[in-house]
Amino acid sequence: MYNDEQGTQTDEGLPDGEFSSLAIDKMGNLIVESFIRELPQDSYNCSSHQGTGSISGNFCYSSPLPEHRYLATPTSWTSDRPPRPKSPWGCLDPYTSEDQDREYVGFATLPNQVHRKSVKKGFEFTLMVVGESGLGKSTLINSLFLTDLYKDRKVLNAEERLAQTVGITKNTVCIEEKGVRLKLNVVDTQGYGDTINNTDSYKCVSDYIDHQFEQYRRDEIGLNRKNIQDNRVHCCLYFISPFGHGLRPLDVECMRALQDKVNIIPIVAKSDGLTYDEVKKKKSRILSEIDKYRLKIYQFPDCDSDEDEEFRRQDMELKRSVPFAVIGSNMVVDVNGRRLRARLYPWGVVEVENPYHSDFVHLRNMLVRTHMQDLKDMTHDTHYESYRAQWLCKSQRTVVGRHTRKRFVLVPMILVNFFFLIDEIILIVLNKLLIE
Incomplete structure (x- = not known):
């Protein structure tokens, strides 16, 4: 008894002796496993039973009951294990091979989950620029991030700059690129190095960095730590x-004052005022003085052993470019049919993004494309932990000092009370003697 393509029951085409293989269990259901194994595959091909489901190269069978349908085991399976499920990430599936024998659980998509969560949350980055006025700090920042942070800034004349004190200004801009949002904080040090007496002019810069560390530490030990604002430099x-x-x-x-608190990257500003040989001598002189005074600047991490040759080459170029000799410009000019940012001079054009003219491209790649996360990790794992350890040591010394002062105050009080007690005992004894 079979179901034909119209769903009606018929006895036509039933091989002799095979219907007897059907049995009924105690619950009244048909047992068809033995019957399926006995059916000849060449007689019952999938091509004639497309309505009940088909598998290429195998037969299919429908039981008399509509809710029971049985398919033969595919010959392509090498074991009883079913094929692995497809990843919900589609094209991001790390297993692109169709090998059915590959073990697949699904945790290989964890990086995709982290990536999706990070993109949804967004990123934060705080950049500080330190240097005297007139070195092109604002122009360089606008060129790096293709924005205008200082459109409302007032330019002071020479007399006003001499009377100005060092001040800290913070500008925040939200940038979005290909669905990735970046909250960029730029901290500028106005008035730094502009006065005649610049003694301790860097102290406010150092205090600002410590203040951000302290604010982050307080937020970290607070009750609500879900949305901590990371304003550390x-x-x-x-x-x-x-x-x-x-x-x-x-x-x-x-x-020297900032080297243990922040990642310092030296910049040779306005390098278009120097020749190629002068830039090389300037860089060599600065590096030799950094070694002479034992100053600490940001050190690029070493490449891993599994990195490709292209990445190693770029890393070597970045290390050779320190200190970066850069040029900034927000003016777009037409040079030989190409529109690019450059600076125009009577003797020619200086292209900002030309690696033969400046190190602007290397600085941008390092700061944005390759080492931004490493800068944040260094800030958290090294500089912030150093500040936190110093704070804990200072707090411990304060607590010990309090206990010591209490101990020194307590000892004289005990001695005074002891002498008062002796005097009372002597007076009591004398009174008894007089009475007697």
Whole structure:
């Protein structure tokens, strides 16, 4: 008894002796496993039973009951294990092979889950620029992130700059690129190095970094830690004047005060005022003075053993470019049919993104494309932990000092009370003697 393509029951085409293989169990259901194994595959091909489901190269069978349908085991399966499920990520499935014998659980898509969550949350990055006025700090920042952070900024004249004190200004801009949102905080040090007496002019910069560390520490030990704002300074671009032989005493003192608190990246500003040979000599002189005064700047991490040759080559170019000799410009000009950012001079055009003209491309790649996360990790794992350890040691010394002071105050009080007790005992004894 079979179901034909119209769903009616018929006895036509039933091989002799095979219907007897059907049996009924105690619950009244048909037992068809033995019957399926006895059916000849060449007589019952899938081509004639498309309505009940088909598997290429095998027969299919429908039981007399509509709710029971049995398919033969595919010959392509090499074991009783069914084929692995498809990843819900589709094209992001890390297993692109169709090998059915591959073990598949699904945890290989964890990086995709982390990526999706991070993109949804967005990213934060705080950049500090330190240097005297007129070195092109604002222009460089606008060129790096293709934005205008200082459109309402007032330019001070020479007399006003001499009377100005060092101040900290913070500008925040939200940038979105291909669905990825970045909250960029740019901290500028207005008035730094502009006065005649620049003694301790870097102290406010150091205090600002410590204040952000302290604010993050308080938020971290608070009750609500879900939405902690990370305003710690992740990178400091220190601008060095191209006019001079190397580092000034102010540069040395400032970098020495900040080297254990922030990632310092030295920048030779306005390098278009120097020739190619002068830039090389300037870089060599600055690096030698950094070694001489034992200053700490940001060190690029070493490449892993599994990195490709292209990444290793780019990493070597970045390391050779320190300190970065850069040029900034927000003006777009037409050069030989190409529109690019450049600076126009009577003797020619200086292209900002030309690696033969400046290190702007290397700085942008390092700061945005390759080492932004490493800068944030260094800030959290090294500089912030160092500040936190110093704070804990200072707190411990304060607690010990309090206990010591209490101990020193307690000892004289005990001695005074002891002498008062002796006097009382002597008076009591004398009174008894007089009475007697």
